[in-house]
Amino acid sequence: MRKMPLDILEAWMNAINTANIEKLLNLYDDHAVLIPTFSNRLLNTPDKLKDYFEKLGSREELSIALHEKTVISQEIQNQIFSLSGIYNWRFAVDGELLNFEARFSYVLDISRPKPILHHHSSQIPRML
Numbered sequence: 001m002r003k004m005p006l007d008i009l010e011a012w013m014n015a016i017n018t019a020n021i022e023k024l025l026n027l028y029d030d031h032a033v034l035i036p037t038f039s040n041r042l043l044n045t046p047d048k049l050k051d052y053f054e055k056l057g058s059r060e061e062l063s064i065a066l067h068e069k070t071v072i073s074q075e076i077q078n079q080i081f082s083l084s085g086i087y088n089w090r091f092a093v094d095g096e097l098l099n100f101e102a103r104f105s106y107v108l109d110i111s112r113p114k115p116i117l118h119h120h121s122s123q124i125p126r127m128l
Contacts, residue, residue, distance in 0.1 A: 005073045005081040005108050008115050009066070013087070016064045019057050025050055028116045029109070035120040037089065037102045059091035079111040086124070 008027065015024035025046065028034070034043040036052055043049050056062065064087050071085035084105040090097060100123055107118040 003110050003115070005083045005106070005110065006071070008108055008110065009071075009083060009106070012116070013064050013066060016057075016062070019062070021050065021053050021057055024053055026114060028119070029112060029114045032114075032116050033118050035122070037100070037121040037123060061097055062089075062091040064089050076107075079109060081108045081110060082106070083108060087121075 012024065012027055015021075015027070028046070028049055030046060032044070032049070034049055034052070036043060036056075038056060039052060041048075043052055067086040067088065071083070074082045076082055082105065084103070086101060086103050089100040089102060092098070102121050102123050104119070104121045106116055106120075108115045109117055
């Protein structure tokens with residue numbers, strides 16, 4: 001069965017919610033670029049992604065939830081998709097459980113075993 005973009009997003013979120021760093025990293029192409037939610041650096045190697053997700057995964061009560069009505073999937077070319085929307089990160093900071101709403105975009109090649117080519121996630125700024 002062919003994996004679809006939402007299947008990949010679901011696998012990504014499941015890996016975050018179960019703290020399965022190996023499964024998470026196996027979704028990213030070896031040359032993927034991650035513009036992460038909680039870092040000011042661009043991550044473009046498997047080692048940089050691993051370091052980032054290990055640090056993020058050490059947060060107490062880490063979880064992520066999707067705002068399903070915000071998800072937009074667009075096929076760019078045969079089996080290459082853009083996927084965007086809003087999700088909500090949650091983790092404890094100094095013993096207090098906080099929420100961080102973020103927008104995301106992915107470029108996915110669903111024909112590849114590691115389909116995430118590009119991933120951008122940033123906290124939603126305050127409105128003007």
